[in-house]
Amino acid sequence: MSGAEKIDVTVTEIVPVNALVKRFKFERRDGGLLPTFSGGAHTVVEMKDGDITRLNPYSLMSDPMDQSAYTISVRRDDEGRGGSLFMHNKVSVGDEMVISYPVNLFSLDLRAKKHLFLAGGIGITPFLSQIKQCERLGDAWELHYACRNAALGSYVDELTAAHPFEAHVYYDDEKQVIALENLLNGQPIGTHVYVCGPKGMITWVRATAEKLGWPREAVHYEEFLAPQPGKPFEVRLAVSNKTIQVGKDESLLEAMERSGVDAPYLCRGGACGQCETRVIDYAGAFIHRDHWLEDDEHASGEKIMPCVSRFEGKTLVLDR
Amino acid sequence: MSKFEFPKSILSRPVWGTLEPRRGLHHLMIADAEGAEAILDVATPEMMESAHIIFIPKGTDYAKRLRALNPAQFYDGPSYAASVTRIQRVLLGAKMSTQVYLSGTESLMGQAMLECTNAGIPHTAIQTEHRGSTARRMQCVHCKGFTEDVAIDPFVCSHCGLNLFVRDHYSRRYAAYQGVCVDAEDPGNVPPSKGIYP
Ligand code: FES
Numbered sequence: 001m002s003g004a005e006k007i008d009v010t011v012t013e014i015v016p017v018n019a020l021v022k023r024f025k026f027e028r029r030d031g032g033l034l035p036t037f038s039g040g041a042h043t044v045v046e047m048k049d050g051d052i053t054r055l056n057p058y059s060l061m062s063d064p065m066d067q068s069a070y071t072i073s074v075r076r077d078d079e080g081r082g083g084s085l086f087m088h089n090k091v092s093v094g095d096e097m098v099i100s101y102p103v104n105l106f107s108l109d110l111r112a113k114k115h116l117f118l119a120g121g122i123g124i125t126p127f128l129s130q131i132k133q134c135e136r137l138g139d140a141w142e143l144h145y146a147c148r149n150a151a152l153g154s155y156v157d158e159l160t161a162a163h164p165f166e167a168h169v170y171y172d173d174e175k176q177v178i179a180l181e182n183l184l185n186g187q188p189i190g191t192h193v194y195v196c197g198p199k200g201m202i203t204w205v206r207a208t209a210e211k212l213g214w215p216r217e218a219v220h221y222e223e224f225l226a227p228q229p230g231k232p233f234e235v236r237l238a239v240s241n242k243t244i245q246v247g248k249d250e251s252l253l254e255a256m257e258r259s260g261v262d263a264p265y266l267c268r269g270g271a272c273g274q275c276e277t278r279v280i281d282y283a284g285a286f287i288h289r290d291h292w293l294e295d296d297e298h299a300s301g302e303k304i305m306p307c308v309s310r311f312e313g314k315t316l317v318l319d320r
Numbered sequence: 321m322s323k324f325e326f327p328k329s330i331l332s333r334p335v336w337g338t339l340e341p342r343r344g345l346h347h348l349m350i351a352d353a354e355g356a357e358a359i360l361d362v363a364t365p366e367m368m369e370s371a372h373i374i375f376i377p378k379g380t381d382y383a384k385r386l387r388a389l390n391p392a393q394f395y396d397g398p399s400y401a402a403s404v405t406r407i408q409r410v411l412l413g414a415k416m417s418t419q420v421y422l423s424g425t426e427s428l429m430g431q432a433m434l435e436c437t438n439a440g441i442p443h444t445a446i447q448t449e450h451r452g453s454t455a456r457r458m459q460c461v462h463c464k465g466f467t468e469d470v471a472i473d474p475f476v477c478s479h480c481g482l483n484l485f486v487r488d489h490y491s492r493r494y495a496a497y498q499g500v501c502v503d504a505e506d507p508g509n510v511p512p513s514k515g516i517y518p
Pocket of ligand 1: 264265266267268269270271272273274275276290292305306307308
């Protein structure tokens with residue numbers, strides 16, 4: 001079985017946070033303790049929606065040392081493939097679900113003297129657990145959190161009440177913008193910056209840090225990549241000796257799983273590299289969406305990351 | 321000729337690079353002796369506007385030429401030990417947009433690198449270039465004492481007097497190569513000393 005080990009859980013609480021975000025609490029079905037984790041980790045939630053099984057990663061936002069329950073926050077995406085809509089509309093308290101052990105691709109660098117967190121919208125979630133970890137370790141941190149407006153600013157009140165000096169909030173509607181250059185310039189040696197939010201924000205932070213001479217090693221980012229819907233396509237799996245159809249709302253990885261192929265994965269968000277698959281033959285165009293492969297690998301037509309990337313064309317043969 | 325091609329060795333042995341100008345708002349340059357040549361090679365007028373050079377001449381006369389580069393700050397120190405408090409003070413007030421350049425002996429680069437990593441700079445983000453003497457800063461693994469400027473192998477520990485074999489095993493935490501007793505099994509049976517590099 002691919003992916004991290006599984007845990008059987010029950011949904012014990014669902015709290016609407018605002019018009020777009022709901023918070024879910026999971027407790028172990030056997031009454032035991034959940035594993036501790038490190039701030040920034042995510043869990044992969046299994047969603048059984050009729051014949052479709054979706055496995056979506058969500059950042060754990062609870063205290064990493066709290067073994068009684070895990071919590072995640074899900075932002076409703078009306079344009080997405082339905083994972084968040086399923087969580088919002090079909091999951092109720094008492095439901096049994098399966099989640100994965102925590103996996104961390106966005107952990108704190110513990111050599112840092114200070115952690116500078118930059119969040120955009122729902123990108124706040126990994127920082128919620130990281131902040132709890134920092135508070136426990138006595139690490140210095142500072143948060144700059146941009147959201148659309150006060151009504152959609154998830155956890156703004158909690159953060160500013162508990163950390164009036166560390167948490168800084170910016171509302172797009174009020175034209176408030178993070179003064180990024182000044183902020184980065186003023187950071188003492190030993191600071192690491194972490195950014196989680198929309199693609200544009202990540203690109204902006206990485207480019208600005210590079211321009212100012214920040215070492216690459218001190219810049220960390222996590223983008224919430226969900227597989228995007230696209231045109232259906234056919235794939236030949238050479239090792240399994242199967243020809244499968246990838247539907248418009250499922251990812252290539254999900255289509256392989258649906259056909260009974262045990263394909264490797266970990267993050268399901270184009271970041272970890274686990275699902276990398278060799279292309280044997282193709283006639284058409286790849287739609288690469290991952291952050292794993294280098295640009296030249298994307299151009300080479302030799303590899304694909306089935307968790308987020310798609311294909312348009314006549315033939316695609318994979319070494320799987 | 322102050323450049324030396326170190327022979328390939330075990331993973332633990334540091335590999336030094338070649339300084340190149342990098343974008344940054346501040347440039348901290350620390351060098352000893354012939355290390356000055358690497359700074360003279362990499363320096364640009366814009367870089368010098370925000371550069372702080374800390375130089376330990378060790379009997380060489382590069383200081384005048386470095387000063388002529390017109391860096392924002394220049395410090396000429398009598399020894400590394402005398403300069404280290406200044407290095408620590410500079411790092412204490414330094415910002416993330418600082419680039420660090422180290423050049424000269426392995427001892428200088430190793431010790432300055434340790435100060436930089438203690439301050440929280442990732443070691444891979446620090447530029448280095450070896451120039452000048454290939455003598456090493458050695459730590460005796462038995463008494464833990466440091467002996468500077470070791471050019472021969474084996475050598476006598478300046479603290480406990482044991483005969484030590486010069487290893488390529490390097491400690492980033494001590495900024496020193498490790499020296500191990502060469503005649504522990506058969507006291508007195510010490511091979512004749514020769515240069516560390518053939
Ligand atoms: S599963 Fe992580 S990159 Fe595809």
